[in-house]
Amino acid sequence: MSGSTRDAVMGRLRRAVGANPANDAERRAAVTARLSGAPKGVIPARGQLPPAERLELFIRMATKADATVTRLDAASGIPEEVAAYLRERNLPAAIRMGRDPRLAGLDFSGTALGVTTGPSEGDDLSSLSHAVGAIAETGTLVLTSGPDNPTSLNFLPEYHIVVLDAADVAGDMEAVLARLRQTHGKGTMPRSVNFVTGPSRSADIEQTLLLGAHGPRSLHILVVG
Amino acid sequence: MRTIRHGTSGRRGFPRRSTSLVSFLTDVRGVTGVDAALPATVTYHDSCSGLRELGIREQPRQLLKSVEGLTLKELPEADVCCGFGGTFCVKYPDVSNAIVGKKAKHIASTGADMLLAGDLGCLMNMDGKLKREKIGVEVRHVAEVLAGMTDKPPIGGKL
Amino acid sequence: MQITSQTFKANTVKALADVDLQRALRHVEKGFIGKRQKAADALPEFDALRDNAVEIKNHTLKHLDLYIEAYVAKVEASGGKVHFAEDADHARRIFLDIAKRRKAKTVTKGKTMISEEIGLNAFLEENGILPVETDLGEYIIQLRGEHPSHIIAPAVHINRDQVEADFRKFHVHLDPERDLVRPETLLSEARQILRQKYGEADIGVTGANFLIAETGTSVIVTNEGNGDLTQLMGKCHVVLASLEKLVPTLEDTAQILRVLARSATGQEMSVYTTLSTGPKRTEDEDGPEEYHVILLDNGRSNMLGTEFEDMLRCIRCGACMNHCPVYHAVGGHSYGWVYPGPMGAVLTPSLIGVDKAGHLPNASTFCGRCEAVCPMRIPLPKMMRHWREKEFESHLQPATARAGLGVWAYLARRPKLYRAAVSYAMPALKLLAGRKRRFRSLPLAGGWTKWRDLPAPEGRTFMQAYAQSGHGDAK
Numbered sequence: 073m074s075g076s077t078r079d080a081v082m083g084r085l086r087r088a089v090g091a092n093p094a095n096d097a098e099r100r101a102a103v104t105a106r107l108s109g110a111p112k113g114v115i116p117a118r119g120q121l122p123p124a125e126r127l128e129l130f131i132r133m134a135t136k137a138d139a140t141v142t143r144l145d146a147a148s149g150i151p152e153e154v155a156a157y158l159r160e161r162n163l164p165a166a167i168r169m170g171r172d173p174r175l176a177g178l179d180f181s182g183t184a185l186g187v188t189t190g191p192s193e194g195d196d197l198s199s200l201s202h203a204v205g206a207i208a209e210t211g212t213l214v215l216t217s218g219p220d221n222p223t224s225l226n227f228l229p230e231y232h233i234v235v236l237d238a239a240d241v242a243g244d245m246e247a248v249l250a251r252l253r254q255t256h257g258k259g260t261m262p263r264s265v266n267f268v269t270g271p272s273r274s275a276d277i278e279q280t281l282l283l284g285a286h287g288p289r290s291l292h293i294l295v296v297g
Numbered sequence: 298m299r300t301i302r303h304g305t306s307g308r309r310g311f312p313r314r315s316t317s318l319v320s321f322l323t324d325v326r327g328v329t330g331v332d333a334a335l336p337a338t339v340t341y342h343d344s345c346s347g348l349r350e351l352g353i354r355e356q357p358r359q360l361l362k363s364v365e366g367l368t369l370k371e372l373p374e375a376d377v378c379c380g381f382g383g384t385f386c387v388k389y390p391d392v393s394n395a396i397v398g399k400k401a402k403h404i405a406s407t408g409a410d411m412l413l414a415g416d417l418g419c420l421m422n423m424d425g426k427l428k429r430e431k432i433g434v435e436v437r438h439v440a441e442v443l444a445g446m447t448d449k450p451p452i453g454g455k456l
Numbered sequence: 457m458q459i460t461s462q463t464f465k466a467n468t469v470k471a472l473a474d475v476d477l478q479r480a481l482r483h484v485e486k487g488f489i490g491k492r493q494k495a496a497d498a499l500p501e502f503d504a505l506r507d508n509a510v511e512i513k514n515h516t517l518k519h520l521d522l523y524i525e526a527y528v529a530k531v532e533a534s535g536g537k538v539h540f541a542e543d544a545d546h547a548r549r550i551f552l553d554i555a556k557r558r559k560a561k562t563v564t565k566g567k568t569m570i571s572e573e574i575g576l577n578a579f580l581e582e583n584g585i586l587p588v589e590t591d592l593g594e595y596i597i598q599l600r601g602e603h604p605s606h607i608i609a610p611a612v613h614i615n616r617d618q619v620e621a622d623f624r625k626f627h628v629h630l631d632p633e634r635d636l637v638r639p640e641t642l643l644s645e646a647r648q649i650l651r652q653k654y655g656e657a658d659i660g661v662t663g664a665n666f667l668i669a670e671t672g673t674s675v676i677v678t679n680e681g682n683g684d685l686t687q688l689m690g691k692c693h694v695v696l697a698s699l700e701k702l703v704p705t706l707e708d709t710a711q712i713l714r715v716l717a718r719s720a721t722g723q724e725m726s727v728y729t730t731l732s733t734g735p736k737r738t739e740d741e742d743g744p745e746e747y748h749v750i751l752l753d754n755g756r757s758n759m760l761g762t763e764f765e766d767m768l769r770c771i772r773c774g775a776c777m778n779h780c781p782v783y784h785a786v787g788g789h790s791y792g793w794v795y796p797g798p799m800g801a802v803l804t805p806s807l808i809g810v811d812k813a814g815h816l817p818n819a820s821t822f823c824g825r826c827e828a829v830c831p832m833r834i835p836l837p838k839m840m841r842h843w844r845e846k847e848f849e850s851h852l853q854p855a856t857a858r859a860g861l862g863v864w865a866y867l868a869r870r871p872k873l874y875r876a877a878v879s880y881a882m883p884a885l886k887l888l889a890g891r892k893r894r895f896r897s898l899p900l901a902g903g904w905t906k907w908r909d910l911p912a913p914e915g916r917t918f919m920q921a922y923a924q925s926g927h928g929d930a931k
């Protein structure tokens with residue numbers, strides 16, 4: 073059924089766009105060129121900055137999108153910072169995270185935190201993830217799915233804490249996409265890539281903006297380096 | 298010609314070959330001021346065709362500011378359609394009325410003595426609503442003011 | 457969904473008299489216009505990005521057959537499946553097949569207009585499957601048994617008080633004395649209730665803002681995170697998308713994303729932009745086991761290569777309706793089907809037929825504000841005119857309209873003639889109007905004089921007076 077529908081739809085499309093044997097090679101070449109060349113288009117000047125200013129822009133834009141940001145000199149400071157963040161908000165001293173080696177290597181023994189690993193079932197208040205990158209232009213975090221950072225940790229807990237290496241902050245989305253392509257291979261993607269800009273929100277009731285719709289109410293970013 | 302001051306960029310004379318009320322305004326590009334006088338507070342509605350098809354926005358405002366004694370009070374949502382729309386206003390009178398009703402409220406809120414615009418359809422539409430609502434604002438084509446012709450009766454007469 | 461576009465006129469009369477609706481509609485004007493402008497102004501490259509977005513879509517549409525081929529190959533390579541659906545009925549049947557195989561009882565849904573287009577909810581209910589809308593606005597209108605009145609703000613026609621009343625009526629397991637005054641409490645109540653549903657769902661349905669040919673990826677753009685929870689927890693992710701959602705590459709997606717959120721809500725970027733490719737991988741510990749895309753035609757391939765092709769660039773940002781004076785006055789339900797506002801006035805006749813939707817392209821003042829803000833530079837007024845002409849040609853307009861209004865329309869499009877006609881008519885009208893020089897009613901002008909006076913100006917028009925006073929040579 074679907075096979076014949078596919079043929080019918082494709083036949084109509086080919087007629088509508090004027091495809092014929094004479095222009096087939098030329099049309100295919102145009103499509104192949106675009107898919108392999110992936111031209112960049114217009115890149116806003118806003119994010120095209122040297123590293124220090126780029127990071128500043130990221131922090132400014134993320135804050136504008138209602139995220140909170142703390143800077144740390146080294147990853148070793150993460151456990152204490154997470155503990156302090158939860159303490160200040162009167163949250164239980166418990167955090168869930170994935171198997172990311174950069175997080176697994178952290179020493180939580182100096183804190184009272186109960187650390188659990190693996191995806192969330194929905195009963196965790198707080199989670200910790202490691203971003204693969206960020207976009208300064210819009211203050212956006214980039215997270216990818218996988219056992220290292222299960223996607224459920226980005227959405228189910230109410231408080232989401234995300235570690236970001238300062239060196240991974242790119243100026244624009246295209247730079248991040250190029251990096252993803254390098255990591256995963258041309259034309260291949262992880263199951264899910266999440267671009268996250270601030271905590272969850274809704275304006276569905278009288279166009280009044282409310283934070284914490286279905287995803288996290290709070291997004292806290294720890295910039296390391 | 299005698300009543301128009303040209304800016305440095307103005308190469309054209311007064312719109313001799315002006316063939317429509319809207320192009321009157323485009324034709325006076327480069328004209329920076331007029332020698333008309335009108336001691337009144339006016340407000341200005343941007344007609345859709347003028348604003349979005351011909352890009353007329355600053356020109357009439359600039360010229361109006363050069364009219365002696367005239368105070369220009371900006372109309373809230375001046376760039377929103379008045380609800381005329383040619384056949385629209387007779388085909389869908391209730392919708393059109395809702396739109397021009399909002400417009401009339403905005404016009405009244407400015408406290409202006411006179412409403413100006415550059416499109417005859419818009420002017421007739423807004424005037425009709427203002428009169429029906431008994432809002433005493435005189436309605437004129439912006440060109441009437443710029444040409445110093447406000448001694449003639451306004452479009453819909455006086456209330 | 458029952459089509460009521462035929463009774464557009466009656467719908468609008470009802471809408472204009474609806475006090476609650478009129479109060480709610482003010483939020484459209486207040487909520488969107490200023491924010492979009494601010495976001496556009498804050499990005500110097502905004503217009504250049506619009507131009508490029510148009511080019512990307514035009515290029516894609518010209519090669520749509522090939523991009524779909526490439527896309528399908530990539531989806532299959534990532535372990536997903538693409539189902540071509542000819543029309544609404546076919547799409548529903550494909551969905552039901554998947555649901556039956558999965559023995560599905562509950563289906564959670566992120567926001568998708570295609571679901572509205574194919575009437576999925578009613579169909580699922582008929583087949584004993586419970587659909588649960590998870591977007592807050594969609595959830596509210598599902599409780600009310602209504603349909604979205606806006607493509608990005610589905611419940612924009614509803615006031616806070618009405619939401620409170622609905623929650624009290626439907627959430628009967630909760631304390632009737634609870635305080636629901638603040639919108640925040642309404643939100644957390646919905647959040648709590650929907651939390652349980654995500655996990656119970658056998659299938660999670662989302663729409664797609666883009667389908668990327670390069671990678672076989674579907675993209676959703678949301679603020680709440682419900683679309684993500686829906687696809688993540690639903691065991692089987694079904695994407696409902698139409699043919700024209702294709703874009704070539706990741707970079708092309710990034711370009712259009714920059715104009716999408718800014719045009720829609722005035723955000724620099726929506727909170728969640730999610731790229732989904734296939735089902736969960738062997739090493740993954742969460743995510744759906746199956747990934748399906750139902751790729752719907754439903755009339756779109758017939759728009760390609762016609763005067764309506766430009767409409768296929770639409771990215772469903774809602775800016776056109778946010779800026780439409782007619783939409784502001786009557787709201788989305790008046791349009792009588794899934795897509796309201798200017799984009800609906802063009803798309804609806806294409807999808808359900810101009811015989812049913814003929815009012816929509818007519819009910820426009822042609823003010824051009826929609827085209828001015830459309831990020832994809834779709835010439836909406838021009839295409840509404842195409843529809844009017846088609847309708848006129850096929851004599852779908854009532855005879856009176858063709859005779860009387862045809863003249864008006866003809867004149868309105870020709871300023872010179874219009875002016876001449878008005879100037880000839882004026883002396884006669886002056887006589888008729890008598891001393892007051894104003895008409896309160898006039899035969900043939902009933903639509904006008906119902907709400908306004910018709911001016912009978914002086915015996916000559918301004919342009920005549922202007923010419924005679926020696927100021928210019930106006931004819």
Ligand code: SF4
Pocket residue numbers: 769770771772773774775776777798799826829830831832833834836
């Ligand atoms: S027609 Fe343009 S403005 Fe309207 S929804 Fe589509 S893209 Fe947005």
